[in-house]
Amino acid sequence: MNKILVIAEHNGTDINGSTNKCVTCADNIPESEIDVVVFSQKGAALASQAAKIDGVNKVIIIDSDFNEHNLAAIIAPQIVCVAEDYSHIFGPSTTFGKDLMPRVAALMNTNQISDIMGVMNARSFRRPTYAGNAILTVEVIESEKIIATIRTASFAAAGNDNNADIDNVTLDIQLPDHTKFISLQSGKSDRPDLQTAKKVVSGGRALASEENFKIIYDLADSLGAGAGASRAAVDAGYVPNEMQVGQTGKIIAPDLYIAIGISGAIQHLTGIKDAGTIVAINKDEDAPIFEVADIGLVGDLFKVIPELQAALEK
Amino acid sequence: MGKIIVGLKRVIDYNVRVRVRPDGSGVETDGVKMSINPFDEIALEEALRIKEQGNADEVIVLSIGASESQQQLRTGLAMGADRAILVETSTNLDPLSITKVFQKIITQENPNLVILGKQAIDNDNNQTGQMLAALLEWPQATFASKISFSDGKAQVTREVDTGLETIEVTMPAIITADLRLNEPRYVKLPDIMKAKKKPLEIIAFEEFGITPKNTINILNTEPPEQRQKGIMVDNVTALIEELENKGLV
Helix, strand or coil: CEEEEEECCECCCCECHHHHHHHHHHHCCCCEEEEEEEEECCCHHHHHHHHCCCCEEEEEEEECHHHHCCCHHHHHHHHHHHHCCCCEEEEECCHHHHHHHHHHHHHCCCCCEEEECEEEECCEEEEEEHHHCEEEEEEECCCCCEEEEECHHHCCCCCCCCCCEEEECCCCCCCCCCEEEEEEECCCCCCCCCCCCCEEEEECHHHCCCHHHHHHHHHHHHHCCEEEECHHHHHCCCCCHHHEECCCCECCCCCEEEEECCCCCHHHHHCCCCCCEEEEEECCCCCCHHHHCCEEEECCHHHHHHHHHHHHCC | CCEEEEECCEEECCCCCCCECCCCCCECCCCCCEEECHHHHHHHHHHHHHHHCCCCCEEEEEEEECCCHHHHHHHHHHHCCCEEEEEECCCCCCHHHHHHHHHHHHHHHCCCEEEEECCCCCCCCCCHHHHHHHHHCCCEEEEEEEEEEECCEEEEEEEECCEEEEEEEECCEEEEECHHHCCCCCCCHHHHHHHCCCCEEEEEHHHHCCCCCCCEEEEEEECCCCCCCCEEECCHHHHHHHHHHCCCC
16 A cells, blocks of 8 residues: 655645646556645645545545645655655655745655656656656655655646545644745736646747737736746746746646747647647747747737737637 | 865766667767866856855865766866865766765865755666765755855755745755756866966775665666658648647647
8 A cells, every 4th residue: 555645736825736736646556545735824625625535535634824835844844754654755846846845855864756748657757857858757666755846737636525534633743943934026917827727828939028028918808818928038028937838847738838039949749748738839930930830820929919819809 | 264175976978979888888988078067067166256256265176987987077177176185986877876975075074065966867867966965964956956054054046847936054065056057167278277277185885894786777778769750841820730530729
């Protein structure tokens, strides 16, 4: 029996879809029993949400004022307290999980697998290296706990029709006070979250200004899509960092990805290669993005996008 | 004031098209251009700026790896680091063992701050900073895009999925650098000459008495599945028709 503990990601109000994806990955492991742990401050509603995730055996909720913000230095030692009975401990390969899981592994004196993209068996997994240019198959030796982050773009989200038991747990543990949350500056947007959106429209450097990005947002809105960007567009200050798609930004797998004015650097392609259909619109017919696009259109985005927008709104 | 330690990893250059060896034993490294991991270069640039602003008095660059890593350390010295340490080993150490070497050096050197790149662009692990903070029981501020200091503490803005998060950590601390933290300086020829005279200490990995903990074995390395090139359309009408056929609009 493989006992798997999934660390829930949340924003204090909602469980993040990355948690459902970790559960799917865990479910791919044969003979597994999956528990989810929620670290929260007054998180009863979060625990109820987590208990709905299909495939979950039990939800453990650890409520404490210490857990108001998702600080790795605070959560990691608490995970160690509840880890003993588990063979696998999974967190999402989001900034939350990447910050947290290596700290957990080191506290337990073991190594960690980053970005699991496929399950071979209970101890063997596939993961990308070199910006996705070399895929490793790795195996964790017997006797060692398996601590890993899960590449969320590689797994579908588990459904929400379950009704798992919820266990309230209180830990008697001294937690450090060296780290203090100050603020979170977040671009307010009603658009779908990039990492779970079915459709995503992204813009690149060719948009040439923050103002011009409005045509990307408008197109995204008429498609009900999330809005993303290339690193070049973020570096140029046209859009905030949380919109960056690629190796060091978000790795996404929407059904439809529309890349507008994005040349297609390998680091960007790494972030979208699991997309269902990739559409590329670029005025440079030699842009590398066309090598991976399912549908390509060579043209001036400032002419093509308004035309596309008008046609979609008909 | 105090020391800053920066980790420098020798990796295949950012611009090289990486090729997997046909026998699945890894990636081709023969005759391939090697450089400082770009995130580590950003980490070093930040350390140098912190020193230049009077918030540190020594910057030490540390590499753990093969003898050839001296090249990257010399580049680090040319950028402006004061001295370098190479912990030499010909084996590919696991991240936890690398972290334990860092821990030992840090215990000897007693720095006020350690800045690492958030990940190395070869194995893309994104682990060492977090592991090091755990072993030292220090605070960590990963994915940093801005660092400032007041009241003996560091205020660090982090690039997270939801935006920009700012946290405050006591010192000493571990910070890992993200892309937008700064733009590293170019090395000038006179600095390269000067760097040759700066101290570079080489210590054998074996001297640390750390037994490598190879808990994860690599069974195979293969190239990724390639996406097939699709079709080109001539105009918006044809594009919409294709999308409608796929049920996407």
